Amino acid sequence: MTDMTIGKVADVVGVGVETIRFYERRKLIEQPPRPREGGYRIYSDATVRRLHFIRRAQELGFSLREIAELLGLRDADSNQADASDVRQRALAKLNDVDQKIDQLRQIRQGLAALVDRCPGQGPLQCCSIFDALEQSSGPDSRLTISEEIDMQTIRLSIGGMHCNGCEEIVRHVLEQQTGVKGCSVSHKSGEARVAVDESMISDEQLAEAVRGAGYSANIMKTTE
Amino acid sequence: MTDMTIGKVADVVGVGVETIRFYERRKLIEQPPRPREGGYRIYSDATVRRLHFIRRAQELGFSLREIAELLGLRDADSNQADASDVRQRALAKLNDVDQKIDQLRQIRQGLAALVDRCPGQGPLQCCSIFDALEQSSGPDSRLTISEEIDMQTIRLSIGGMHCNGCEEIVRHVLEQQTGVKGCSVSHKSGEARVAVDESMISDEQLAEAVRGAGYSANIMKTTE
DNA sequence: TTAGTGCCCGTACCACGGTACGGGGTCAAG
């Protein structure tokens, strides 16, 4: 169980030789002792287990950075680090994973809806997928800081939209307004994001236009 | 709805300015017309929709490369590309997503098991998580080509292992054998991967040793 | 001792999806 050079270890652990040296550079494992300067690395059993640990943890979704932290905990052990710390990290990771699964499920839904709606044949012009994807991407994600003087992105909270058609209508109404440079509407989040020249139209006028189309509309503070 | 410079477009679409230029470099969008050489880019409505498309497709898990293909389909449309092509891609992506979800579910299971087993307090030495992760990572993943002369990785198919304890026993037995340089055992896949000096012990002797511990063992061709 | 692997090291490179920087040009309001 001794005298393992890097190639053997790589073989046993199931990684590439270069990968082990890469882990060494990343301080995940120490450089093992070598007979003389420039000689071969001879790996101890403990290091091999450490490598197994790294692989397993990776399979569980831990990044190399996180793994380094876990290993660090153990290296500096018997001080105050205890099992609850490790448990915490595992729980946090479990949370991460759950979130990722949720995200993927949403993606799955979106895709499934798209596929459902698609006729599956005929010219592209009839393909609903392209149309659907060109709709607004929904302002539910990141907010951009926009503090322009003559052009601002106004966000409206809109009620009464139930489908893509409603989105379309609202989009159309907004785009008809003077000073509107562009907009994106999402019925899911009930929001619209409008790029507008404020010297030409007020946010209240915008909201009013939307109300005129039969929806409710409230101005959302941009500086949110 | 005209006269949108890059900043406004970025704001409306919800991406960074640099990102739009990046998409341009990646040929996802064309460079929009500019009044004169060196002037500002003025974006058309169509391009803004194209950007929305990109964002939406990204949210659905398509990579930029795939998105470029989708857009390419449309650009060269009315030829033979039809909706079924797009549908195929969406279905393929749906499949990808399902696979990813499955993987994450497995990871979730592993993590949950780990957390379950962990005492949640006390010194790290008692933390089962570290122990569990140090166990073999299971040779179920990639096979390494090993065609060494005096050292080979032998793979054994082992029956009768039901838990980590069994893994431990088998690992111990294997490591006790002369010539064994290292091993990794997985009860899940029912496999062991042993690094061994073949001049010192034969694969059959190894298998016999495992059988002596009460498990079944068969040699798997390394050149699999 | 010599051939044949295997390992050494440093450095560069891959995909992915951007982000940052810096020195300059453009544009519109005041």
Add this chain to the structure above:
DNA sequence: CTTGACCCCGTACCGTGGTACGGGCACTAA
């Protein structure tokens, strides 16, 4: 006509997890 915000371009860099290359030693069996 100046000022300030915005945009231009090219290029370099980020994090993530490695992989590849090439010239030169280390080791071992014959």
